[in-house]
Amino acid sequence: MNRFYVTTPIYYVNAAPHIGHAYTTIVADVVNRFYKLIGHETFFLTGTDEHGDKIAQAAREAGLDPKDYVDRNSQLFKDLWPRLNISNDYFIRTTDESHKKVVQYILQKVYDSGDIYFGSYRGLYCIGCERFFMERELVDGKCPDHDREPIVREEENYFFKMSKYQDWLVKYIEDNPDFIQPERYRNEVLSFLKEPLEDLCISRPRERLSWGIPIPFDDRYVTYVWFDALINYVSALGYPSGELFKRFWPVANHIIAKDILKPHGIYWPTMLKAAGIEPYRSLHVHGYWKIEEAKMSKSKGTVVRPLDLVEIYGLDAFRYFLLRDMVFGLDANFSEEALIQRLNSDLANDLGNLFSRTLAMVKKFCNSLVPPLNEAETEKEKELISQVDLTKEEYEKSMKEFAFHKALMSVWELINRANKYVDETSPWELAKDETQKGYLNKVLRLLLEVNRIVAVLVAPFMPDTSEKMLTRLGIKKKALELRWNDDLKLLGLKEGSKVEKGKALFPRIDIDAWKEKQKEESKEPGNGEDKIDEAKKMENVISIDEFSKIKLVVGIVLEAESIPKSKKLLKLVVDIGEKRQVVAGIAKDYKPEELIGKRVVIVANLKPAKLMGIESQGMILAAQSPDGLALLTCDRDVPPGSPVS
Numbered sequence: 276m277n278r279f280y281v282t283t284p285i286y287y288v289n290a291a292p293h294i295g296h297a298y299t300t301i302v303a304d305v306v307n308r309f310y311k312l313i314g315h316e317t318f319f320l321t322g323t324d325e326h327g328d329k330i331a332q333a334a335r336e337a338g339l340d341p342k343d344y345v346d347r348n349s350q351l352f353k354d355l356w357p358r359l360n361i362s363n364d365y366f367i368r369t370t371d372e373s374h375k376k377v378v379q380y381i382l383q384k385v386y387d388s389g390d391i392y393f394g395s396y397r398g399l400y401c402i403g404c405e406r407f408f409m410e411r412e413l414v415d416g417k418c419p420d421h422d423r424e425p426i427v428r429e430e431e432n433y434f435f436k437m438s439k440y441q442d443w444l445v446k447y448i449e450d451n452p453d454f455i456q457p458e459r460y461r462n463e464v465l466s467f468l469k470e471p472l473e474d475l476c477i478s479r480p481r482e483r484l485s486w487g488i489p490i491p492f493d494d495r496y497v498t499y500v501w502f503d504a505l506i507n508y509v510s511a512l513g514y515p516s517g518e519l520f521k522r523f524w525p526v527a528n529h530i531i532a533k534d535i536l537k538p539h540g541i542y543w544p545t546m547l548k549a550a551g552i553e554p555y556r557s558l559h560v561h562g563y564w565k566i567e568e569a570k571m572s573k574s575k576g577t578v579v580r581p582l583d584l585v586e587i588y589g590l591d592a593f594r595y596f597l598l599r600d601m602v603f604g605l606d607a608n609f610s611e612e613a614l615i616q617r618l619n620s621d622l623a624n625d626l627g628n629l630f631s632r633t634l635a636m637v638k639k640f641c642n643s644l645v646p647p648l649n650e651a652e653t654e655k656e657k658e659l660i661s662q663v664d665l666t667k668e669e670y671e672k673s674m675k676e677f678a679f680h681k682a683l684m685s686v687w688e689l690i691n692r693a694n695k696y697v698d699e700t701s702p703w704e705l706a707k708d709e710t711q712k713g714y715l716n717k718v719l720r721l722l723l724e725v726n727r728i729v730a731v732l733v734a735p736f737m738p739d740t741s742e743k744m745l746t747r748l749g750i751k752k753k754a755l756e757l758r759w760n761d762d763l764k765l766l767g768l769k770e771g772s773k774v775e776k777g778k779a780l781f782p783r784i785d786i787d788a789w790k791e792k793q794k795e796e797s798k799e800p801g802n803g804e805d806k807i808d809e810a811k812k813m814e815n816v817i818s819i820d821e822f823s824k825i826k827l828v829v830g831i832v833l834e835a836e837s838i839p840k841s842k843k844l845l846k847l848v849v850d851i852g853e854k855r856q857v858v859a860g861i862a863k864d865y866k867p868e869e870l871i872g873k874r875v876v877i878v879a880n881l882k883p884a885k886l887m888g889i890e891s892q893g894m895i896l897a898a899q900s901p902d903g904l905a906l907l908t909c910d911r912d913v914p915p916g917s918p919v920s
């Protein structure tokens with residue numbers, strides 16, 4: 276049997292869960308549900324990371340014993356997940372006795388094999404990250420994640436010989452293109468590995484930090500939090516001898532955000548190698564949810580709490596929005612307004628409308644009974660059926676690539692095709708003509724079946740909605756019991772069985788009223804600074820008039836050359852009816868010689884600017900993807916200077 280093992284990071288318990296934690300965990304849940312749907316045996320792990328400086332300090336600040344503190348806060352995560360419909364099989368805590376034993380077992384094993392040694396280290400240490408930094412990793416002398424200067428720290432400690440495995444790791448990543456995905460993060464790890472790797476300090480003296488797992492061969496020390504935390508992925512499976520470990524470790528898929536790429540892409544594989552454990556199968560790295568293009572911040576009041584949104588908009592709208600609006604791998608900007616727009620247009624309008632109008636017609640014209648399907652097919656039916664096949668194919672491919680937004684887009688293509696089919700066949704007209712009864716039945720039956728197929732395809736994303744739809748179609752199955760081969764056949768309903776119309780799946784939100792309310796609230800004293808400033812957000816929306824001020828034209832690249840000392844920039848000469856010199860930040864993705872003769876799209880009326888001392892008289896448009904840039908071009912040869920509108 277095919278198997279799949281999916282993990283989230285184990286979250287630090289010094290902060291309450293926010294939308295970022297919810298995103299990763301919902302992604303893992305969607306993936307878990309998808310692999311079950313296609314018939315895999317799966318195991319889904321999440322949990323909490325509870326040791327280390329940061330936690331001990333937070334407990335002190337809260338006036339609590341560390342154990343009481345972590346018990347309380349771990350529970351926040353444990354309680355949240357069922358409310359977000361998270362289908363995890365196990366919840367691990369690093370303070371679990373069984374986990375501690377495995378950490379000590381691995382430490383001893385690696386020590387015995389000679390890959391852990393005792394030494395002294397002096398370096399720059401960031402308390403926030405709980406690790407030493409190299410100078411070149413700092414930005415303006417500060418930790419880029421915590422925006423503060425690291426402290427100088429010197430200590431005798433235990434070190435893991437990570438450097439010994441550098442060449443092995445480089446080769447492993449090169450030989451296994453799927454090991455770290457998307458490609459940009461694989462490249463990031465490889466480029467980091469171009470410099471010599473240092474050994475990893477893996478202990479902390481107990482006199483400074485007692486909140487950790489004792490080093491088995493020296494009780495003056497506890498383990499460094501990352502050495503402890505990463506091991507959760509195998510301890511949860513009962514490593515070394517557990518049955519789950521044997522079954523699921525070979526298919527381990529870790530999901531993380533880019534903040535913890537280095538521990539997962541470098542420390543963890545080398546630790547596994549040293550411990551004699553096979554590397555994990557794949558690491559899947561996503562970007563950040565940002566608020567107003569910035570990091571979420573407690574002090575600015577921009578930390579988004581999942582349950583606040585779920586309460587207002589419903590769980591499935593929230594899950595759908597997160598998976599639809601972020602391209603896995605890239606950063607995304609969170610806004611409540613975007614969520615409302617998705618809810619209104621994709622869920623209430625497209626999906627909700629298709630479902631309710633189909634059932635309303637079956638009620639009216641077929642007495643709520645599933646009609647037979649026995650008329651010959653016309654072109655319209657063939658088109659709809661071929662869209663079903665296409666959607667299934669694209670959906671499966673995209674899900675396996677973690678391109679969730681694409682998978683959903685392909686489902687929405689089917690929904691839109693089906694809505695169009697209703698308009699084209701006009702069942703209400705067919706109903707007026709007795710001789711069309713057979714064809715009317717066929718149209719409605721096909722629509723019912725498409726609704727059923729849509730319900731199955733959205734099940735990983737919106738399990739409640741899926742079950743609600745299936746129940747009304749007369750199918751009593753839990754979302755997790757659905758299976759690709761049985762439940763995605765074109766015909767799955769029983770002729771003559773009863774369907775039920777029910778209420779709208781997704782009530783619309785009145786966006787104007789919502790905006791009004793936001794404005795009112797931001798005027799209330801005390802609210803001004805904490806709330807996201809709606810008016811400012813609206814500045815991003817432009818009118819057609821404003822857009823028409825931007826002059827876009829087609830240009831042909833005549834010359835292209837690199838700019839000395841710049842890794843990013845190329846100097847181009849482009850024919851747009853006249854010659855223009857343009858400096859473009861595309862050198863990482865395009866070689867100069869590839870560009871000659873290419874048709875590109877240029878912003879022609881941009882104020883000239885100097886980049887690295889070279890004048891740029893325009894800007895080239897390119898799409899950004901997790902795998903790099905892609906230039907916009909024309910799919911037909913048009914003369915240089917042709918306007919783009």
Ligand code: ME8
Binds near residue numbers: 286507533
């Ligand atoms: O790093 N956008 O825990 P952590 C998207 N304990 N995802 C986000 C996010 C955002 N703005 N903010 C956080 C740790 N995340 C360690 C992990 S694993 C062996 C140990 C998510 O609580 C994302 O998954 O800081 C990120 O990698 C994780 O939370 C970091 O969680």
